[in-house]
Amino acid sequence: MGSDFLKKFEGFSKLHYEERLSRLQELGYLSKEDIAYLQLGSVSKKLKERVELTQCFIENALGYFPLPLGLAANFIINKKSYVLPMAVEETSIIAAASKTARWICEEGEITTQVLSALSIGQIQMPEVKDYNSLKNCISQNFPEWKKLINKNVLSSMVKRGGGLKDYELRSLRRPDGRTMAVLHLYIDTCSAMGANIINQTCEYLKEPLEKASGEKAGLCILSNLSDKRMVQAQVKLRNQDSQLIKKIEEASLFAEIDPYRACTSNKGVLNGVDALLIATGNDWRAVSAGLHAYASRKGPYSSLTKWRVKENELHGEMKGPFMLGTVGGVTDLHPTARLCLKILAFPKATELAGLCCALGLVQNLGALRALVTEGVIEGHMKLHVKNLVLKAGAKTEEEQKTLEKELIKVLKKMKRITLSQAIQVFKEIKKKMD
Numbered sequence: 272m273g274s275d276f277l278k279k280f281e282g283f284s285k286l287h288y289e290e291r292l293s294r295l296q297e298l299g300y301l302s303k304e305d306i307a308y309l310q311l312g313s314v315s316k317k318l319k320e321r322v323e324l325t326q327c328f329i330e331n332a333l334g335y336f337p338l339p340l341g342l343a344a345n346f347i348i349n350k351k352s353y354v355l356p357m358a359v360e361e362t363s364i365i366a367a368a369s370k371t372a373r374w375i376c377e378e379g380e381i382t383t384q385v386l387s388a389l390s391i392g393q394i395q396m397p398e399v400k401d402y403n404s405l406k407n408c409i410s411q412n413f414p415e416w417k418k419l420i421n422k423n424v425l426s427s428m429v430k431r432g433g434g435l436k437d438y439e440l441r442s443l444r445r446p447d448g449r450t451m452a453v454l455h456l457y458i459d460t461c462s463a464m465g466a467n468i469i470n471q472t473c474e475y476l477k478e479p480l481e482k483a484s485g486e487k488a489g490l491c492i493l494s495n496l497s498d499k500r501m502v503q504a505q506v507k508l509r510n511q512d513s514q515l516i517k518k519i520e521e522a523s524l525f526a527e528i529d530p531y532r533a534c535t536s537n538k539g540v541l542n543g544v545d546a547l548l549i550a551t552g553n554d555w556r557a558v559s560a561g562l563h564a565y566a567s568r569k570g571p572y573s574s575l576t577k578w579r580v581k582e583n584e585l586h587g588e589m590k591g592p593f594m595l596g597t598v599g600g601v602t603d604l605h606p607t608a609r610l611c612l613k614i615l616a617f618p619k620a621t622e623l624a625g626l627c628c629a630l631g632l633v634q635n636l637g638a639l640r641a642l643v644t645e646g647v648i649e650g651h652m653k654l655h656v657k658n659l660v661l662k663a664g665a666k667t668e669e670e671q672k673t674l675e676k677e678l679i680k681v682l683k684k685m686k687r688i689t690l691s692q693a694i695q696v697f698k699e700i701k702k703k704m705d
């Protein structure tokens with residue numbers, strides 16, 4: 272299966288834009304209409320429709336800020352093949368994801384599991400008079416509140432198997448020594464991200480809670496540290512150069528024990544995660560905030576990923592909270608998000624969460640492999656050369672090819688290259704050509 276799938280994407284990155292779209296149409300990922308939409312480069316040809324849509328999303332709308340959209344190929348996750356849409360502006364991220372996924376496809380595997388699927392809504396009680404009687408009151412009333420909420424607020428979730436499931440009461444010590452209590456409501460929002468419905472649930476319970484307990488409630492809001500909505504991903508690589516995998520393990524240890532390195536390593540993880548979240552119309556700030564908070568759950572900020580050598584194999588893992596959706600909100604409204612979800616065959620939220628986690632882990636492996644071998648600059652720069660060729664003013668195919676060749680030579684020699692060097696090299700090429 273792996274090699275057949277890889278063959279379909281062989282040379283994909285070298286194709287011209289139009290050929291790439293045709294290949295995706297042949298493979299059944301895109302329709303003729305999807306291609307026309309992508310070529311439009313906007314959400315609609317009609318100004319009125321464009322404006323109306325921006326106003327569905329935001330206030331004081333001026334227009335759109337289009338990000339480049341690409342596809343990472345070669346992913347086989349839980350034995351199922353995927354191409355992952357990624358909206359991102361940084362060079363090399365998609366190339367690294369596709370290249371690393373190909374490596375794993377040839378020599379290993381990617382697996383994911385959903386560990387739990389409950390979101391957290393918080394009701395704060397800023398200063399409780401009697402924590403124990405609050406605790407008893409909630410335990411007595413919760414079954415009734417649960418029925419009411421599931422009927423009056425979450426009935427559509429209940430129909431799909433979700434709804435309010437459980438609660439937890441937490442006691443926090445305030446700086447003035449008094450007690451703050453926080454009621455957590457655990458809600459299954461199915462394939463919706465669920466932010467609004469979680470907030471509504473908390474608001475709904477505020478009054479009955481205050482009445483029954485005699486305590487004053489404060490904030491009613493979801494928590495983005497959704498550590499009851501967890502997924503994990505693993506990567507295994509066999510038949511590898513023992514030096515290489517040892518270096519990757521050492522790089523992993525560095526990020527596990529040093530917050531300065533952990534932050535950069537996690538940024539690399541989010542290069543993948545966020546790009547997939549944006550492409551599918553998800554709130555990437557919510558997931559990023561959750562992952563960063565989770566990365567410091569043990570005290571010092573640490574790495575989201577861990578790589579170890581086990582019996583000559585490289586094993587990687589990542590675990591984290593992924594509060595995202597595949598129905599409702601922007602995922603339904605934004606035509607590009609719809610298209611990207613279609614490419615993924617309209618996954619459930621739990622499946623998309625697994626894909627995000629797997630992509631983050633693979634992206635991290637790609638970065639570590641580059642860092643422990645040639646460094647990230649070379650790969651970055653090779654792609655950057657293409658941009659420099661255009662910026663330096665090369666127009667005809669001959670000019671572009673010649674300049675690219677020359678710039679790669681400069682890059683190899685100097686290890687770096689700037690726009691002014693590119694312009695200089697182009698001037699010399701032009702002189703010779705004229």
Ligand code: MEV
Pocket residue numbers: 361535536537538539540542635638639642647
């Ligand atoms: C750059 O966008 C991401 C990296 O810095 C990640 C890392 O250092 O692991 C290359």
